[in-house]
Amino acid sequence: xxxxxxxxxDDSPFIFKAVKRALEPNGFEVVDNAPNGKIGVEMYDKYQPxxxxxxxxxxxxxxxxxxxxxxxxxxxxxxxxxSAMGDESLHSQAREIGVKQFIRKxxxxxxxxxxxxxxxxx
Amino acid sequence: xSEVLELKDHLIKTCEExxxxxxxxxxxxxxxxxxxxxxxxxxxxxxxxxxGMEGNFVVGMSKKAALYVICxxxxxxxxxxxxxxxxxxLCDFVAAICGQTLAKVPTKxxxxxxxxxxxxxxxxxxxxxxxxxxxxxxxxxxxNFTIAxxxxxEL
Amino acid sequence: xxxxIALITEKAFQEVSIELLxxxxxxxxxxxxxFPFKVAIIIGITGSATGRLYLECDLETAVKxxxxxxxxxxxxxxxxxxxYLAEFGNMISGRATTxxxxxxxxxxxxxxxxxxxxxxxxxxxxxxxKSKMLYFRGKLGKFFVDIGFEEEHQ
Numbered sequence: 001x002x003x004x005x006x007x008x009x010d011d012s013p014f015i016f017k018a019v020k021r022a023l024e025p026n027g028f029e030v031v032d033n034a035p036n037g038k039i040g041v042e043m044y045d046k047y048q049p050x051x052x053x054x055x056x057x058x059x060x061x062x063x064x065x066x067x068x069x070x071x072x073x074x075x076x077x078x079x080x081x082x083s084a085m086g087d088e089s090l091h092s093q094a095r096e097i098g099v100k101q102f103i104r105k106x107x108x109x110x111x112x113x114x115x116x117x118x119x120x121x122x
Numbered sequence: 123x124s125e126v127l128e129l130k131d132h133l134i135k136t137c138e139e140x141x142x143x144x145x146x147x148x149x150x151x152x153x154x155x156x157x158x159x160x161x162x163x164x165x166x167x168x169x170x171x172x173x174g175m176e177g178n179f180v181v182g183m184s185k186k187a188a189l190y191v192i193c194x195x196x197x198x199x200x201x202x203x204x205x206x207x208x209x210x211x212l213c214d215f216v217a218a219i220c221g222q223t224l225a226k227v228p229t230k231x232x233x234x235x236x237x238x239x240x241x242x243x244x245x246x247x248x249x250x251x252x253x254x255x256x257x258x259x260x261x262x263x264x265x266n267f268t269i270a271x272x273x274x275x276e277l
Numbered sequence: 278x279x280x281x282i283a284l285i286t287e288k289a290f291q292e293v294s295i296e297l298l299x300x301x302x303x304x305x306x307x308x309x310x311x312f313p314f315k316v317a318i319i320i321g322i323t324g325s326a327t328g329r330l331y332l333e334c335d336l337e338t339a340v341k342x343x344x345x346x347x348x349x350x351x352x353x354x355x356x357x358x359x360x361y362l363a364e365f366g367n368m369i370s371g372r373a374t375t376x377x378x379x380x381x382x383x384x385x386x387x388x389x390x391x392x393x394x395x396x397x398x399x400x401x402x403x404x405x406x407k408s409k410m411l412y413f414r415g416k417l418g419k420f421f422v423d424i425g426f427e428e429e430h431q
Contacts, residue, residue: 011252013357014346014364021348035252038123057367057390059253059274061123084371085388087378105368106297159356162394170321170329170389178321178392210404236321236389237329237427239403243315243396249359250392272390 004120007049008033009040009066010082011058015105019053022109023116037061041069044077051116054099056083056090064093071098078119082107124274126253127175132226133258133269136219141262144194151259156270158254162246163268167216168239171224174231177273178250179220186265191215213238219269229277278326279426282377283409286330286424289373290413297368298345302415310421312336315399316359318366321389322374325381328406328426330370330388336395338418345417363391373424 006028008016016033024030031047034040037054038061044052052070056063063081070077080101081094091102101115130153141148163182171177183191185204192201195211204212216238224233241248251272258269287304294302312335320330334342336358343352343361352358367390374386394401408425 012360012364014361017348059251060125065123084368086371086375105371106293108296159359159393162396166394168319168321168392168394170319170323170392172321172323172387172389176389178390180392206404209402213404234323234387235327236323237327237403237406237425239319239329239331239401241317241319241394241399241401243394243399246394246396246399247359248392248394249356249363251390252360252363 004028004051005047005049006030006051006053006116007040007043007047008053009037009043009058010053010055011035012055015053015055015082018107018109019112022112026113028116037063037066037069040066041073044070044073051078051080051119053080053082053112056081056085064097067094067099068097080112080115080119124176124276127227127273127275128256129223129227129271129273130256130258132223133219135226136223137260140218140222141194144191146190146194147263149261151261151266153256153258155254156257158252159247159249160255160257160270162241162248164242164244164246165212166241166246166248167212168241168250169216169220170236171234171273172236173234174229175224175227175233175273175275177271179216179273180248180250180270181216181219181267182270183262183267184265187262187267188212190263190265209240212240224273227275227277229275231275278381279407279409281380282373282426283411283424285376285380286373286422287411289369289376290411290420290422293365293369293372294415297365298342298417300345300415300417302413302420305412305414307410307412308414308419314395314397316362316393316395317399317401318362319392319394319401320366320370322386322426323389324387325384326386326426328408328424329403330366330373331401331403331423332366332369333401333421334418338420341417359393359395363393366391
């Protein structure tokens with residue numbers, strides 16, 4: 001999956017590093033890290049990434065609101081939602097707005113890679 | 123979209139309404155943005171918020187200020203030590219200040235406070251959010267106290 | 278309910294430690310908490326029950342955890358220890374809350390953002406709550422975990 005661009009929208013520097021370490025050795029380019037959804041939407045416009053990893057709990061604009069804003073801009077946008085909580089109501093809410101993949105924190109590199117490849121393969 | 127709340131005016135109003143009733147004289151000194159990690163007071167009272175408004179609220183004080191608060195909250199002339207009843211009264215104090223301040227924010231969102239926690243020690247540092255918090259400095263009788271917060275909500 | 282939540286918290290702590298840090302912490306007998314310089318993570322709980330989750334370790338253990346989370350690389354700033362510990366606490370509380378929601382289907386649990394305190398002779402107290410204390414030991418050090426709720430929610 002060489003050359004695909006990934007944008008990380010997460011207020012945790014640890015997650016940004018974890019995503020880079022999982023995906024960059026596999027040919028992905030992790031273009032940037034937005035610390036909240038508002039900046040994330042701006043960075044989406046700037047980078048036009050192929051995949052976005054999106055945290056649920058963030059200041060200013062949370063993951064659900066950010067996903068809505070991104071999907072409104074680009075209905076085909078590929079989002080993996082990350083959360084320390086994995087309850088079904090959150091997943092249902094996200095699925096309803098068009099998020100197709102979820103991953104629970106902490107995640108293994110292989111796990112993230114598999115989900116990103118699955119999204120891109122669709 | 124939620125926004126970081128500016129609570130200085132509401133805090134001052136709450137203190138004006140609440141502290142004199144407890145026999146505590148106070149005055150507002152200043153408010154400033156704090157670094158993410160900042161130094162704390164010897165006695166700190168933390169309340170967390172979630173759901174409609176999310177964040178943390180910390181009242182920091184010296185032992186002297188704490189004794190004044192305990193006197194006021196328990197309706198005593200003088201208090202010399204901090205026992206269990208005193209600790210409870212300090213927790214009631216932070217819950218009252220936090221709750222009454224946030225009740226002044228024009229929002230339809232529910233305010234849910236967690237259980238207050240009392241944290242004491244020396245050379246305390248605290249980090250209540252990943253983004254810089256705001257801290258209000260007050261004078262209380264002949265000592266000081268602070269209120270630090272980083273709270274987001276939808277208005 | 279508190280006993281069940283304590284077991285859930287114990288499970289969440291151990292799982293996240295293994296998944297994130299690749300290190301095992303074993304629950305065990307009470308130990309005397311004599312850390313000279315402590316780091317404490319406090320996460321408020323609201324919703325169907327009001328309480329808080331509390332995690333505590335010494336600074337040396339906190340640094341070891343942060344270094345592992347930084348993939349063995351030197352921390353950019355000393356304060357990053359606290360950022361990483363907050364993230365660690367967040368994952369544990371998130372995992373525990375998920376299990377609590379699954380277990381108690383008619384209840385909702387919400388978390389406040391983590392607050393980190395560090396200091397010499399740090400002591401904490403939540404007078405209104407009844408809690409269960411958990412003690413963990415591992416090669417990185419010791420952790421004390423306390424989960425509790427206000428009496429009306431027991």
